[in-house]
Amino acid sequence: MKPLLIKGARPYGEEPRDLLLRDGLIAEGAVDDAEVIEADGLIALPGFVDLHTHLREPGREDTETIATGSAAAALGGYTAVFAMANTDPVADNAVIVQHVARRGREVGLVDVHPVGAVTVGLKGERLAELGTMAATGVLMFSDDGHCVADPLLMRRALEYSTALDVVIAQHAEEPRLTEGAQAHEGEHAARLGLAGWPAAAEESIIARDCLLARQTGARLHVCHVSTAGAAELIRWAKSQGITVSAEVTPHHLLLDDERLATYDPVNKVNPPLRTAADAKVLREALAEGVLDCVATDHAPHAQQDKDCEWSAARPGMLGLQTALSVVVATMVEPGLLDWRGVARVMSERPAAIAGLTDQGRPLEAGEPATLTLVDPAATWTVRGALLASIAANTPYEGMTLPGRVVTTVLNGRVTAHEGKVLQ
Ligand SMILES: NC(=O)N[C@@H](CC(=O)O)C(=O)O
Numbered sequence: 441m442k443p444l445l446i447k448g449a450r451p452y453g454e455e456p457r458d459l460l461l462r463d464g465l466i467a468e469g470a471v472d473d474a475e476v477i478e479a480d481g482l483i484a485l486p487g488f489v490d491l492h493t494h495l496r497e498p499g500r501e502d503t504e505t506i507a508t509g510s511a512a513a514a515l516g517g518y519t520a521v522f523a524m525a526n527t528d529p530v531a532d533n534a535v536i537v538q539h540v541a542r543r544g545r546e547v548g549l550v551d552v553h554p555v556g557a558v559t560v561g562l563k564g565e566r567l568a569e570l571g572t573m574a575a576t577g578v579l580m581f582s583d584d585g586h587c588v589a590d591p592l593l594m595r596r597a598l599e600y601s602t603a604l605d606v607v608i609a610q611h612a613e614e615p616r617l618t619e620g621a622q623a624h625e626g627e628h629a630a631r632l633g634l635a636g637w638p639a640a641a642e643e644s645i646i647a648r649d650c651l652l653a654r655q656t657g658a659r660l661h662v663c664h665v666s667t668a669g670a671a672e673l674i675r676w677a678k679s680q681g682i683t684v685s686a687e688v689t690p691h692h693l694l695l696d697d698e699r700l701a702t703y704d705p706v707n708k709v710n711p712p713l714r715t716a717a718d719a720k721v722l723r724e725a726l727a728e729g730v731l732d733c734v735a736t737d738h739a740p741h742a743q744q745d746k747d748c749e750w751s752a753a754r755p756g757m758l759g760l761q762t763a764l765s766v767v768v769a770t771m772v773e774p775g776l777l778d779w780r781g782v783a784r785v786m787s788e789r790p791a792a793i794a795g796l797t798d799q800g801r802p803l804e805a806g807e808p809a810t811l812t813l814v815d816p817a818a819t820w821t822v823r824g825a826l827l828a829s830i831a832a833n834t835p836y837e838g839m840t841l842p843g844r845v846v847t848t849v850l851n852g853r854v855t856a857h858e859g860k861v862l863q
Pocket residue numbers: 494526584585586611708709710711737739740754755756757
């Protein structure tokens with residue numbers, strides 16, 4: 441691999457500096473034979489880490505594969521993704537998680553870390569073999585798509601996780617409170633006659649799980665926090681020294697339940713789009729560090745599962761290729777985060793939460809050459825059909841968003857450049 445010289449990029453948005461990438465690392469000094477990337481005006485950030493991606497392989501390769509999802513990730517500036525376990529078959533055993541990891545390595549565009557299921561078949565009845573999966577290198581477990589609702593089972597999972605030194609990521613949804621739920625319980629859902637998904641269904645599980653994390657000393661991670669009340673609970677738990685971390689999705693930062701008026705199921709997601717007041721609190725909580733990081737919850741769905749009646753549509757939205765731009769629109773442009781802050785929420789914190797040691801590193805000599813170049817001045821218009829995912833269910837269709845990922849580099853190798861993936 442030829443050395444690569446990135447000329448004039450601004451690390452973390454600060455003073456321009458040349459970055460020499462050699463043998464997979466950021467290096468000192470200069471060389472004659474380097475390939476040059478002119479990066480005048482571009483911001484250099486550590487490669488993004490997504491703790492919450494649905495790659496749909498095995499089982500729904502008609503909507504996304506590890507190859508197409510990895511391409512979307514690289515184009516979105518990501519260098520590592522955590523692939524959720526709600527595949528078919530479920531990633532609840534060593535064979536499936538090893539398959540996902542191996543396929544990710546073959547594709548080679550991002551580090552694909554399989555998430556193991558907490559319970560067998562995501563059924564919430566008995567624990568999966570967490571130890572066997574952890575022994576293959578699984579760092580995070582989640583029944584995402586489903587909540588581990590049984591408090592005793594959740595307690596046991598947290599207890600095991602401490603011995604294995606892994607994270608348990610919870611999709612917080614009390615199932616009895618969301619039976620038949622279609623949208624955030626509030627004014628807009630009521631007007632359309634859609635069954636409500638109350639904030640309390642999310643918040644009651646988060647409160648319970650924080651108490652269980654205190655009891656067990658485990659590392660609890662809360663997926664896709666969507667309400668103001670949930671952010672307040674996490675603030676409280678952290679103030680008590682409870683080892684809890686939390687993510688927020690780009691769509692919960694930008695969008696709200698006024699979108700229900702469109703009656704377009706592209707806006708259907710779990711947890712649902714909440715109120716504009718919730719979104720504002722989430723942005724502030726992310727800026728403050730109460731919410732640790734942004735995670736996409738990239739959830740591809742087939743056209744027939746979205747072009748149908750609201751109640752029949754599947755929940756979920758694409759996110760990998762639009763995340764950075766939504767963060768720029770909601771956090772950077774309003775002055776809530778600077779580029780150091782973007783590095784924190786997109787890369788450093790998620791890497792630390794999962795326990796990755798080769799991602800989210802400082803842009804300094806001797807560190808892995810794993811980084812993303814962003815053009816802060818560029819804008820682009822989202823077209824679902826042009827995204828690398830097989831599915832096209834983006835809620836940002838036709839929107840012009842600020843900030844564009846120009847180049848992604850993983851261990852010194854360019855994985856995406858100017859909108860094209862390189863293998
Ligand atoms: N977020 C969603 O609405 N859907 C996710 C599951 C999940 O994250 O709960 C999916 O797998 O489609």
